[in-house]
Every structure is written in structure tokens, then in C-alpha cells.
Amino acid sequence: TIEVEVVSIGITNQRETTVVWNKETGMPYHHAIVWNDTRTTKLCEQMEDRLGGKDCFRDTTGLPLASYFSATKLLYLLDTVEGLRQDAEAGKALFGTVDSWLLWKLTNGAVHATDVTNAARTLLMDLRSLRYSESILQQLRIPRAMLPEIFPCSHHFGLVDASLNTKLVEHEADEGLVGGYALLHNVPVTGMIGDQNAALFGQTCFHRGEAKITYGTGAFLLLNTGPQPVPSRHGLLTTLAFQLAPRSNGDLLLADAHPAHQEDADVLRGLPCYALEGSVAYSGSVVQWLRDNLQLVESAQHAEALADALPDNGGVYFVPAFAGLYAPFWREDARANIVGLTAFHTRSHVVRAALEASAFQTIDVLRAMQADTGLDLAQRRAALRVDGGLSANGAVMQLQSDLLCLPLARPRLLETTALGAAFMAGLGVGLWTNLDELKACWRVGKEYKP
Structure with missing residues (x-):
């Protein structure tokens, strides 16, 4: 056997997924409501009418009013689960995203906390103060006592009990x-960070203008915008990329010794780093739908084999809006479509169109990002970094590169979300002291050029 010493733990998780549990018993009041659950759509429509539209909280939180975010799920639970609101107002009920729930369990109830990247997705946090907005809490009638305390991603959160x-x-x-x-x-x-943010950090996108796409259940394009939040006027989310706990003076001197590393020094000082994000609800999960609902494929590998056997999609296009369209459209009333079918098409064409859907949806997201920031990623000639299960499909990645007119770089290690959480945990205990050490861990596995 190989003996290892575990010196720190990092947690990464689905953001927005909402858990509410009893502080005394530790038992959940309800099943977790996952990020892409749309049961609060009607509630959101009512809130829009009452509060002044979909963008009523955008200036504060960077987010539109949508079923995607935790606050609407929490409000639904407070209004529908018997006794929950009373317990919450009495300080007996706790809310958290999955990171908070795991931390509370690991510490045997000693710590109720979250990090800035998860808090940024609740629709309750002020992006500039990095604290909960008292105004929003009052408008939504959410008791402050049930919310976890917010910390930087590499904070010392607590000890395993x-x-x-x-x-x-x-x-x-x-x-x-x-x-x-x-x-x-x-x-x-010593590390907690939302999954897409962890992937950005694991891809070592530490500087303004660096971006990544993760092709997982959904597809998520994050662009690092630096130390100031960039408001979106084109349907994107303004969010936290990451924030480190401030390092010691000695560590700062190490970063400051290189003028070209000023951005690194700002990160090490604990300045928050912001991002623009475009979220596509269905990406890899479309393959699961093809398998489980239509029985068209047996596995992801089978889907890739069917798609790769064709020279192109034959004019068939798939819009996987099963839960509406996310960025940049935010149309919860949209529904999925398969268009272009003729009597000559086969299941292979449908499968290929499904795999290509993420690549086509990403075009709209990237255009919105460039419009919001004024950055022309093509002129920068820096590769857009990709990860997640679908990034292993060479045909889809080549199509993505062609459609975006950008080079793509896929790392050797595709599990960049786990890597980002490990980086955070290691920084939290001093295993690494500067960002150059992390950059040296990243290795390109495959490049695609338009």
C-alpha cells in the first residue's frame, strides 16, 4: 500500500443547488433542488411583476431574476415546506449550497460557511461588498440567520471532526x-469553490481576458475580467471568478519582484477576481437524454461513434432547450427543437446534431462577451481552454474552433474542476506560494486551430 498524508481538503460543487436543513437534528427539510430545476418559474414571473422586472437585482448581484439561482429555490421552500419559515425565523433552520452542506457535515455542525463563488450565485450577495444585500433579504423575506458566512476560496474553513x-x-x-x-x-x-470557477482556476486562467469552456452537464464559458465587475448588457452573468485569502508579506514580495506579475500580486493580496459567464443548460446531458428517453444510443462512446461516422450533420440542427434557454437569451418558455429532418436522415444525424449543439450555442455566448468587454479574443491569439467530458470529442472541438475562429487548448488532465479545488486547498495551507507554481502544473494535451 502507498501511504499518503492528507494535509488539506478542497471542496468543489454544483453551484445554485439548494439545501435546507435543521440546525439541531441535521436533517434536511426537503430534497435538494438542483441548479437547473425549473419549478420556481411561476414564482419568478410573480416576483418580476412585484419587484420591477427580470433585472431588478442585476446591478447588485450581477444576475437576472431566474429559477437558476438559489434565492428563488430557497423562497419556494420557505413558502411551501410546513414549519420551515417558523424554524428559519427562530434560528433553527440553515440554508446552504452543496459546499456549505458538506462543510457542515465534515465539521459535525461546527461551521456554517460558504465561499464567495457560491455565494455569488444565490442572488443574495452584493458583488462589490461580497456580503449579503440586506435590501434583497428584506424584499424576499429571507431570514439572515439561516445564511452561511461568506469567506474567500482559500480560507481556513474548519477541521474534519x-x-x-x-x-x-x-x-x-x-x-x-x-x-x-x-x-x-x-x-x-482550506479550499471551497464552485465547480465552474474551480475549472477556471484549474485551467490557470488567472489574468484578465483568459477564458475557458467546460462541457459537462451544461456548457459554461467563463471569461476572467480582472479586479472589477463588468456589467453585462448582452444577457451574460457578472459573477465572482475567485478570491484568495490574503497571503503574507513575504509571499507578496515574491510576486511583486516581477513587474509583469502585477495581476498575480493583486490575486495574492486577496483582491476579488471577477468574471463574465455564459451558461448553456444542456450539453453533455443531451447524450443522457438520447440514451434514456429515446434509446438512440447506448453510451457517450456510442454517440461519438455514430456522429463520427458522418462527414457532417446533413442540415440537421438540435436546440436542446429542455429547461428553456439560458445565456444570452434567458427564455424559460423556450423548448427543444430538432430541425432540418428529411426522410433520408438517420439517427446518426440526430446524434451528431445533438453533440454539435453546444458548439453552436457557445457562439452566441462568446459574441455577447466580446460586446460587453470590448475584448477581441481572436486578436489576442491566445487559446480558449476547454475541459469536461465532451472536450474529448475531437470532431466537436474542431467544429467549435472553426465556429469561434479561435484556437482551443485541451489540457492533459481533463478533470480541471478537481484540480482547481486542489489548487485552492494547497494555497490555503501554503503548499504553493505563488501562481507561477500553479501555471507550471498545467500541460496542453491537444490543440485545435480554425
Whole structure:
């Protein structure tokens, strides 16, 4: 066996997914409501009428009023789960995104906290102060006491409680597993960051103008906009990219010794780094729909094989708006379409169109980003970094490069979300002291040029 020493823990998670639980018993009041759940659509429409439209909170939070974000899910639970509002007002109920829930469990209820990237997706945080907006809390009637405290991503959040190790060792015995969980006792949690932000950080997009696309369940394009939030007038989300806990003076001197690294020094000082984000609700999950609902494919590999057997899509296009359209349109009433079918088309054409859909939707997002920032990514000649399951499909990546007129760079390690969380956890305990050390960990695996 290989002995390892666990010195820190990093958490990365689906943002927006909402959990509410009892502070005394630790039991959830309801199943988690995931990020792309649309049950609050009607509630959002009512709130728009009452509060002054879809953009009523955008100046404060950077976000439109939509079912996507945590506040609408929390409000739904407060209004529909019997006894929850009373418990929340009495300080007995807690809210959190998945990071908060995991941290609370790991620390055996000792710490109720979140990081800035997850808090930025609740529709409750002021992007400039990095604190909850009291005005929004009052307008939505959300009790402040149930919200987690907000910290930078590489903060020392707390220690793993010994009781967790006991439970895990018991689980190991039940499952016939070899020991190892006891190593987690008193290990600090020193990194928490939302999944798409973790991918941006894992792709080492530390500077203004650097961007990545993650092709996972959905597709998410994030563009680093530097230390100031950039308001979007073209349907994008203004959000936090990441924020480090401030480093010591010695570490700052290391960064400041290189004038070209001024942006790195700002990051190490703990200045927040902002981003513009374009979210596409359905990307890799379209393959799951083809498999489970239509039985057209057996697996992701089968879908790729069918699509790769064709020279092109034959004029068939797929709009996977199963839960409406996200950025830059924000049309929750939109629905999925397959267009261009004739009697000569086969399932392979439908499958190829489904795989290509993410590439086509990303065009609109990138155009909106360039309009909001004035940055011409093509002129910069820097590769757009890609990751996630669909990025392993060479045909789709080449199409994406051609459509965007941009080079793409896929790293050797596709699990950049996990890497970003590891980077944060390591920074939190001093395993790395500057960003150059992290950049040296990134290696290109494959490049695509238009």
C-alpha cells in the first residue's frame, strides 16, 4: 500500500443547488433542488411583476431574476415546506449550497460557511461588498440567520471532526474496505469553490481576458475580467471568478519582484477576481437524454461513434432547450427543437446534431462577451481552454474552433474542476506560494486551430 498524508481538503460543487436543513437534528427539510430545476418559474414571473422586472437585482448581484439561482429555490421552500419559515425565523433552520452542506457535515455542525463563488450565485450577495444585500433579504423575506458566512476560496474553513472518521471506519468495515479514512481526523478544509470557477482556476486562467469552456452537464464559458465587475448588457452573468485569502508579506514580495506579475500580486493580496459567464443548460446531458428517453444510443462512446461516422450533420440542427434557454437569451418558455429532418436522415444525424449543439450555442455566448468587454479574443491569439467530458470529442472541438475562429487548448488532465479545488486547498495551507507554481502544473494535451 502507498501511504499518503492528507494535509488539506478542497471542496468543489454544483453551484445554485439548494439545501435546507435543521440546525439541531441535521436533517434536511426537503430534497435538494438542483441548479437547473425549473419549478420556481411561476414564482419568478410573480416576483418580476412585484419587484420591477427580470433585472431588478442585476446591478447588485450581477444576475437576472431566474429559477437558476438559489434565492428563488430557497423562497419556494420557505413558502411551501410546513414549519420551515417558523424554524428559519427562530434560528433553527440553515440554508446552504452543496459546499456549505458538506462543510457542515465534515465539521459535525461546527461551521456554517460558504465561499464567495457560491455565494455569488444565490442572488443574495452584493458583488462589490461580497456580503449579503440586506435590501434583497428584506424584499424576499429571507431570514439572515439561516445564511452561511461568506469567506474567500482559500480560507481556513474548519477541521474534519473525529466523529466523521468513526462513521467512515464503520462504513469501511461494513463494506469490507481497507482503512484510510482515519487520516482525515483534524485535517483542515482550506479550499471551497464552485465547480465552474474551480475549472477556471484549474485551467490557470488567472489574468484578465483568459477564458475557458467546460462541457459537462451544461456548457459554461467563463471569461476572467480582472479586479472589477463588468456589467453585462448582452444577457451574460457578472459573477465572482475567485478570491484568495490574503497571503503574507513575504509571499507578496515574491510576486511583486516581477513587474509583469502585477495581476498575480493583486490575486495574492486577496483582491476579488471577477468574471463574465455564459451558461448553456444542456450539453453533455443531451447524450443522457438520447440514451434514456429515446434509446438512440447506448453510451457517450456510442454517440461519438455514430456522429463520427458522418462527414457532417446533413442540415440537421438540435436546440436542446429542455429547461428553456439560458445565456444570452434567458427564455424559460423556450423548448427543444430538432430541425432540418428529411426522410433520408438517420439517427446518426440526430446524434451528431445533438453533440454539435453546444458548439453552436457557445457562439452566441462568446459574441455577447466580446460586446460587453470590448475584448477581441481572436486578436489576442491566445487559446480558449476547454475541459469536461465532451472536450474529448475531437470532431466537436474542431467544429467549435472553426465556429469561434479561435484556437482551443485541451489540457492533459481533463478533470480541471478537481484540480482547481486542489489548487485552492494547497494555497490555503501554503503548499504553493505563488501562481507561477500553479501555471507550471498545467500541460496542453491537444490543440485545435480554425
